[in-house]
Amino acid sequence: MxxxxxxxxxxxxxxxxxxxxxxxxxxxxxxxxxxxxxxxxxxxxxxxxxxxxxxxxxxxxGIPDNYKVLFLQGGASAQFSMVPINLLKGKTKANYAHTGHWSKKAIAEGQRYCDVNI
Known part of the structure; x- marks a missing residue:
């Protein structure tokens, strides 16, 4: 090959x-x-x-037990909305790290569901 x-x-x-x-x-x-x-x-x-x-x-x-591991299909873009939808559980704020192009997209999608702290 x-x-x-x-x-x-x-x-x-x-x-x-x-x-x-x-x-x-x-x-x-x-x-x-x-x-x-x-x-x-x-x-x-x-x-x-x-x-x-x-x-x-x-x-x-080295992921500790108090962190969730998510195996997600559909590519990262689909998860930009699925993560806040599934993990907010009634909370109104979420923390994001702005590290570049893809995190910018995740932040924009997260802002549709909650207040975002960067």
């Missing part, structure tokens, strides 16, 4: 070893006797995979 190097914001490049493991588990995930794409997102196999993924990410990044 000719390797193409991808330096864009996402999706990220994955090591060949990871791609090979994914390829194998695409057809049969663990002991599920089915593809990872076919198992129920409410089933024990998927829940175990989700819990392990969260713990691995927490360990890798």
């Amino acid at each position: 000719n390797q193409v190097y991808n330096f864009s914001a996402g999706p990220a490049m994955l090591p060949a070893q990871v791609l090979k493991q994914m390829q194998g588990e695409l057809l049969e995930y663990g002991n599920a006797k089915a593809s990872v794409m076919e198992i129920s997102h409410r089933g024990a196999d998927f829940m175990a995979m989700a819990q392990k993924s969260e713990q691995d990410l927490r360990d890798l990044m």
Whole structure:
């Protein structure tokens, strides 16, 4: 396989070893006797995979237990509104860090739902 190097914001490049493991588990995930794409997102196999993924990410990044880990689909732009909608829980203010182009978009969307502290 000719390797193409991808330096864009996402999706990220994955090591060949990871791609090979994914390829194998695409057809049969663990002991599920089915593809990872076919198992129920409410089933024990998927829940175990989700819990392990969260713990691995927490360990890798040093995320403490008092922080939530969100695995979200739809790209970042969709989450700019979903995060305040789901996390405000009756609060009227949220804190944002303005770090550049994408945080500016998140702040603008957050302002539709609450008062924003930057």
